[in-house]
Amino acid sequence: MALSDHSRKVMLETQFCRELDDHSVSLFMEELQETSYSRQTMIISEGETIQKLFFVTDGIAKINKISPDGKEQTITLIRNGDYFNETTLVDSFPSIYNVEAIVPVRVCYIPNESLLNLMKMNSSIMKATLRLLSNRIRYLISLVEDLSFRSVTGRVAKILLAYINTDALHAKNITQRDMAAMAGTAREVVSRALKSLEDEGYIEINHGKIKLIDIKGLQELVDLVE
């Protein structure tokens, strides 16, 4: 079935297609199929094996996971031109996340087998596919860094709250090295966490003094990581 004009236009604007010459774009587009999902339907369920690479051409879907205690965690939202389910290109393992349409969603997809055949025949399609995989790895690494930094910031916030001095005569002092040992990280990371807390207006640092400006906000940061 031919793609709708809208999906064709969105696909041509994806980074994937922009990297290809005209001939490779036509080869790729010929293999694409289109389908749509109504609001709140599962496009992929965790544990399911779907051998297709998808591109969203309209609407918004969310990638989420359900934690063992039943809480939903949204990993990311995917919109026009974003792709998903790329991991099944390299292996046939079941999906480790759910993909759910949060509004009506239109997607284009290419069966893995067709894409793998195109990759064998056409080196620019192979390069564009590898780039798509490496972009995802880069994104995930930055997400891991961000999450671990956020958790350190939460732990540093907890230490600051625990060490508030109320008695000027018997002031307790704490060094960055002490905080690093308590937070289980390196001193440089504590230094970055303090700087980010200051930049975000939670604290003010003036040489030997840390003034806690937003105690409620600091407590919220602690709650986020506990």
Next chain:
Amino acid sequence: MLKPIIDYSKCITCGACLNACLRGGLEIIDNKLTFVSEDDCTWCGVCEDVCPTGAITCPYTIVAADIADES
């Protein structure tokens, strides 16, 4: 003038902190570690990090804004 706190009973004058100080503020003079910079120590904590004996520190006092403003 802000200087890091040096505990001379722990300092073994190894020189690790003076090589690390980005401000170039530390020197060993007459076998004694001394903060010589004309500018304030930035309290960056790097010297504290490299000191093998915990002799040099940049401690913080932590106060709530309302308490800090009263005092």
